[in-house]
Amino acid sequence: MNRFSGRVAYVLGGGSDGPLRPGDALPMGNGRAMAMRLSAEGAHVVVGDLDLGRAEETVAHLPGGSGTAVQVDAADPDSCRAAVAVAMADAGRLDAVVCNVGISGREPIKVQSLEDWDLALDVNVRSHWLTAQAALAPMLEAGAGAFVFVGSTAGMWSSRRSMSYEATKAAQLGVMRHLAVRYAERGIRSNAVVLGNIDSALVRREFGDDGSARRGAVVPMRREGSPEEAAAAVAFLASDDASYVTGQSLVVDGGVSAAWPSPPPVAG
């Protein structure tokens, strides 16, 4: 497939760190896998990350070979806007924006500080609004553009882990829907992938390197998803294959949200 030939995509949060999956040459997070998938399908990919070295590592591994790394702090409004300007200047157009960056507030509600709450809000919601705002001008001028927001099932159902994560991931879907409805008739589409358990560098960092089978056991498919499977859903929503899809949340969770409770394995 070459759905992004001649197109430019910007992936906010396209680096990745943490433990490797067995057999991988580099740590694979969702953002990195998304950048690589868009590149494999022909896009010039601008990779934004707080950690410039990791963004550069992603760009060095882009299968399509065409990309640029840019340092961006999603918690800083000027930095969010400047990164979009770099993406535009880089190739003179901007066809798809993937807002992948997301952090999990670490402090439980009873003791959570204002700073911790604000950081989650700034990175998980405000940065996505600002990035979309900056990208809208050139997209509206071109009469086309696609946003894909990387959400979480935590934005729809509580896992009782982190309230600020759940609240900000829910708010992120509000940003996604508003853009979709407000600009639908001007050629802009806006959607979200809502991820469940993905065997990514993020999850291995937070929950341990060796628990993939255990984490997958609660999923009807009996396994975690992969960053590449998350990336495939993003590529679909960003592409013309989704030309009549906007304002939607595509849940990528191996069936978790379709089952209550998740059924135990059955023989036969």
Ligand SMILES: NC(=O)c1ccc[n+]([C@@H]2O[C@H](COP(=O)([O-])OP(=O)(O)OC[C@H]3O[C@@H](n4cnc5c(N)ncnc54)[C@H](O)[C@@H]3O)[C@@H](O)[C@H]2O)c1
């Ligand atoms: N892995 C899962 O199981 C899972 C589940 C649900 C949702 N998600 C969502 O996936 C997304 C992230 O996935 P990932 O695997 O790419 O995670 P990740 O932790 O690897 O993060 C991607 C990048 O974001 C960068 N980053 C962190 N803070 C930043 C900041 N302030 N400014 C700019 N960049 C910053 C990191 O440096 C990292 O390279 C999030 O939106 C998360 O909510 C993941």
